[in-house]
Amino acid sequence: MNPNVFDDPRITAVGLLFEVHAGLSARFAAQLDEHGLSAVEFEVLTRLSRSPGNQLRMTDLAAQTSLSTSGVTRVVDRMERDGLITRRACPSDRRSSYAVVTPAGLQRLDESLPGHLQLIEDWFTGQLDPAALNALLDGLRQVRDAVHPCATAGSSGATGATNSAVC
Amino acid sequence: MNPNVFDDPRITAVGLLFEVHAGLSARFAAQLDEHGLSAVEFEVLTRLSRSPGNQLRMTDLAAQTSLSTSGVTRVVDRMERDGLITRRACPSDRRSSYAVVTPAGLQRLDESLPGHLQLIEDWFTGQLDPAALNALLDGLRQVRDAVHPCATAGSSGATGATNSAVC
DNA sequence: CAGCAACTATAGCGGCGGCAATATTCCCCC
DNA sequence: GGGGGAATATTGCCGCCGCTATAGTTGCTG
Numbered sequence: 001m002n003p004n005v006f007d008d009p010r011i012t013a014v015g016l017l018f019e020v021h022a023g024l025s026a027r028f029a030a031q032l033d034e035h036g037l038s039a040v041e042f043e044v045l046t047r048l049s050r051s052p053g054n055q056l057r058m059t060d061l062a063a064q065t066s067l068s069t070s071g072v073t074r075v076v077d078r079m080e081r082d083g084l085i086t087r088r089a090c091p092s093d094r095r096s097s098y099a100v101v102t103p104a105g106l107q108r109l110d111e112s113l114p115g116h117l118q119l120i121e122d123w124f125t126g127q128l129d130p131a132a133l134n135a136l137l138d139g140l141r142q143v144r145d146a147v148h149p150c151a152t153a154g155s156s157g158a159t160g161a162t163n164s165a166v167c
Numbered sequence: 168m169n170p171n172v173f174d175d176p177r178i179t180a181v182g183l184l185f186e187v188h189a190g191l192s193a194r195f196a197a198q199l200d201e202h203g204l205s206a207v208e209f210e211v212l213t214r215l216s217r218s219p220g221n222q223l224r225m226t227d228l229a230a231q232t233s234l235s236t237s238g239v240t241r242v243v244d245r246m247e248r249d250g251l252i253t254r255r256a257c258p259s260d261r262r263s264s265y266a267v268v269t270p271a272g273l274q275r276l277d278e279s280l281p282g283h284l285q286l287i288e289d290w291f292t293g294q295l296d297p298a299a300l301n302a303l304l305d306g307l308r309q310v311r312d313a314v315h316p317c318a319t320a321g322s323s324g325a326t327g328a329t330n331s332a333v334c
Numbered sequence: 335c336a337g338c339a340a341c342t343a344t345a346g347c348g349g350c351g352g353c354a355a356t357a358t359t360c361c362c363c364c
Numbered sequence: 365g366g367g368g369g370a371a372t373a374t375t376g377c378c379g380c381c382g383c384t385a386t387a388g389t390t391g392c393t394g
Contacts, residue, residue, distance in 0.1 A: 005280065006217045010287040013300075014191065016307040017291075021188040022233055023314035024181065040350090050173045058373060066189050071351050073374055078350095095359045095372040113172065120177040123314045124184075128306055133180075136306030139299050140183040147190035147290045207380090225343065238381050240344055245380095262342040262389045 024124060031119055035112040040065065040075055041084070042116075045109045048085065048101045055100035057090065072099075084108060191291060198286055202279040207234065207242055208251070209283075212276045215252065215268045222267035224257065239266075251275060 005011070025039065032042050047064045048056055056064070062072040076099050079085045084105035090096035101109075125133055172178070192206065199209050214231045215223055223231070229239040243266050246252045251272035257263035268276075292300055 005284075006213065008284060010284050010292050013292050013304055014287055016304060016311055017184075017188060017191070019311050020307055020314060021184060023311070024184070027314065038350095046173065059371085068352055069373070070353080070375080074351070093360070093372085097373070117172075117175060117177055120181055124310055125177050125180050127310050127313045132302070132306050132309070135299070135302035137180055137183060139295055139303030139306075140187055142299070143291055143294050144183055144186050144190070146294045147187060147194065205380090226341085235382055236343070237345085237383080241381075257342095260342085260390075264343070 020124075024120075027119055027123060028116065031115050032112055034115075035108060036082075037108065037112060040067065041079055042109075042112065044072075044075055044079065044099075045084065045101065045105055048099060049106060049109055053100070054106070055088065055098040057096045057098055059096070061099055079105070187291075191287075194286055194290055195283065198282050199279055201282075202275060203249075204275065204279060207232065208246055209276075209279065211239075211242055211246065211266075212251065212268065212272055215266060216273060216276055220267070221273070222255065222265040224263045224265055226263070228266055246272070 028042075029039050032039060037045070043065050044061065047061060048054055058072050058076070059069060061067075061076075062069045065072070067075065076085060076087065080087060083102060085099050085101050088098040088100050090098055128136065195209075196206050199206060204212070210232050211228065214228060215221055225239050225243070226236060228234075228243075229236045232239070234242065243252060243254065247254060250269060252266050252268050255265040255267050257265055295303065
């Protein structure tokens with residue numbers, strides 16, 4: 001084993017990306033924790049709030065987060081217990097149920113969002129001048145388009161309607 | 168709540184970064200799974216193999232991975248059970264113990280590394296022309312230097328010696 | 335040299351999340 | 365109109381990991 005394989009530029013590139021992700025994640029989690037939210041709970045709140053009627057079917061919510069359907073069931077359990085969201089029966093399909101944000105959930109999001117945006121600016125977007133930031137984002141966009149799960153999720157075209165709203 | 172907050176360029180920027188991370192992580196995990204390794208186990212193997220003597224104290228291993236010390240204890244338990252690494256008593260300090268890679272561990276790493284590198288090239292570094300890649304990496308480096316945990320770990324200067332080896 | 339604070343590794347406990355199984359409902363095709 | 369396959373949400377079971385307490389060790393300090 002040649003020890004210098006670890007100096008391979010490919011390794012250092014992903015190392016860089018992952019370190020940035022880890023650093024940002026940690027700071028986000030710390031700030032969200034001050035508002036009694038975990039990272040996934042914040043994302044659930046965000047996804048629901050940007051959806052029409054502040055609601056989403058459980059399956060669609062799972063598709064938009066990086067959670068399995070059972071994971072969504074559990075996080076919705078917790079947040080419903082905390083009064084942040086509620087389940088509502090779907091009128092057109094009795095298998096489905098909606099997760100809908102409560103006023104308390106919206107308020108919690110309002111409280112935590114400004115600090116979150118400030119954190120992004122302080123530790124990420126504000127660290128680079130506009131040109132460098134654009135170059136970074138362009139590169140990320142290009143990689144994202146290649147590696148994005150939606151590009152490979154074309155196995156069953158039946159769910160295309162919901163996926164089209166996501167991607 | 169103005170729904171357009173979510174179009175804030177800061178939100179989309181982190182969304183991009185996190186999507187790329189999630190996509191790459193998923194593909195890495197799938198490939199490593201073919202070799203019977205999880206992502207953390209692969210990282211442990213990597214960190215140990217690039218260290219002098221193919222070994223590291225448990226605490227230092229925890230510092231280099233994003234695991235707590237108890238997390239390191241458990242992952243070393245599993246990998247020791249699988250014959251990938253071994254514990255060795257530290258001669259100079261009877262509190263410490265080394266985790267050291269076994270030949271089987273090195274072989275496992277050798278088997279999985281080429282595919283891993285290929286994956287990085289296919290889905291990340293190979294997606295951009297050299298100039299764009301350099302711009303991306305420069306931006307990441309700048310953000311990393313700002314957000315890196317080591318920059319904030321200066322609360323107790325006593326551990327500076329070990330940290331200096333990491334950063 | 336005695337005592338004390340810091341450090342190191344580990345074990346118990348609890349939360350979180352994925353996989354597979356299950357019950358219910360829907361849709362399509364005969 | 366009825367039967368079979370797909371979709372949806374949930375639950376049980378399990379593994380992973382962080383927090384905290386614990387035991388052993390070290391070094392400093394009075």
